[in-house]
Amino acid sequence: TNLISGRSYTVTAQANANTRSGAFYRDGALINTDSAAPFNFTWTPAVLGNHTFAATPWSSTNGTGISGATITVSFTVVTASPTPTPTPTPGNFAAVILATEPANLKGYWKCDETSGTTLVDSSGNFKNLTITGVINTNYWLGETGEQGTCFRTDGVAGYASRNDAVIPSLDNTNFTLFALFKGGTDFGVAAALAISNSTTANDRARIGQNKPTSQASAQARGHSTTAMASSFSGGTAFDGSWHSVAFRRNGTAFNLFVDGTRVASTTAILATGSTSNRTSLMHILRSGMTAYAKGSVQHAAIWNRALSDSEIVAIQTARTNPTPTPTP
Structure with a gap:
């Protein structure tokens, strides 16, 4: 999946009823936590190249008690394609x-x-x-x-x-x-x-x-x-x-x-x-x-x-x- 550098995206993690918070990691580093379902945050990529996102569900609001498996996805940050100049007709x-x-x-x-x-x-x-x-x-x-x-x-x-x-x-x-x-x-x-x-x-x-x-x-x-x-x-x-x-x-x-x-x-x-x-x-x-x-x-x-x-x-x-x- 390609994401456009400089464009904002909402990252959402679905979890079971026992989940009280979600932790989001990019390339292994914690970048956000959310304690209210649906668990999400808005992110604007800036660094070009290949990256990973991981979301870990917790059964408490303080990051203890894993309530489900960690989900990891890969993506690539790219620059936006330039808008083509219209050709006169x-x-x-x-x-x-x-x-x-x-x-x-x-x-x-x-x-x-x-x-x-x-x-x-x-x-x-x-x-x-x-x-x-x-x-x-x-x-x-x-x-x-x-x-x-x-x-x-x-x-x-x-x-x-x-x-x-x-x-x-x-x-x-x-x-x-x-x-x-x-x-x-x-x-x-x-x-x-x-x-x-x-x-x-x-x-x-x-x-x-x-x-x-x-x-x-x-x-x-x-x-x-x-x-x-x-x-x-x-x-x-x-x-x-x-x-x-x-x-x-x-x-x-x-x-x-x-x-x-x-x-x-x-x-x-x-x-x-x-x-x-x-x-x-x-x-x-x-x-x-x-x-x-x-x-x-x-x-x-x-x-x-x-x-x-x-x-x-x-x-x-x-x-x-x-x-x-x-x-x-």
Whole structure:
């Protein structure tokens, strides 16, 4: 019999009606006596290895007059087996995203393609992204990610986009942007997942890096530079490991999440009149010169709804727990 070191056990000895007390020995040394039936005591093993327990019944309460045979048992004290780390299950992770406010999921790109020039939209809205660049030079497909395979870009010319916005206007529209990113402090872009307008720096929402730090960054801008002209940032998302980044708008409240934890918040009133006409991954399409991301991305998603804290946490939990359930 194996006993786990550090775990408490109750040792009990059954005896006949003439027994008035019981003495317990471990490896020949007395460790406890009990004068009330049932005769037992609680013991927490600490010394690893093979041991013996013996219980001797006595016909008196002072340890005289043996009333029965001594019973001896052998056991081994072992360390507890470590709790295995759950293995991420890409299919289940995707299922949680697809089950989260599906009517409001406007675009979802798993980035699990292994060849070609298209990142397929899994939301059912047919919003595929077209990849720009030379494969295996500016971008790579089929590389191992955290949740299946991922899309990696070189920071020079690789990205994916489409010539419309999955949210065509930010006017009075809540949203949530989400993606898994892997990159270092040289990731290089503040807009790794974005909706934008190709002719202006306004009319956009995006998430990415607060370069050159390891923090995540987010920004939304309506049809003016006066509201939320500066981004806000927090958390650790670009340290060479995979992290989830989410950006939520709920009315005038804006929240940034890293790995399911809210790391920054701000408020703003976005100017109305916005029109967006691009959706992009790893390089924003707007007026002016913009950078290209150097790193990897997978499971990018955009909702035209403010997901609840619990829904964002459920998606994060799905990274390691195979059966989380999103809660509105």
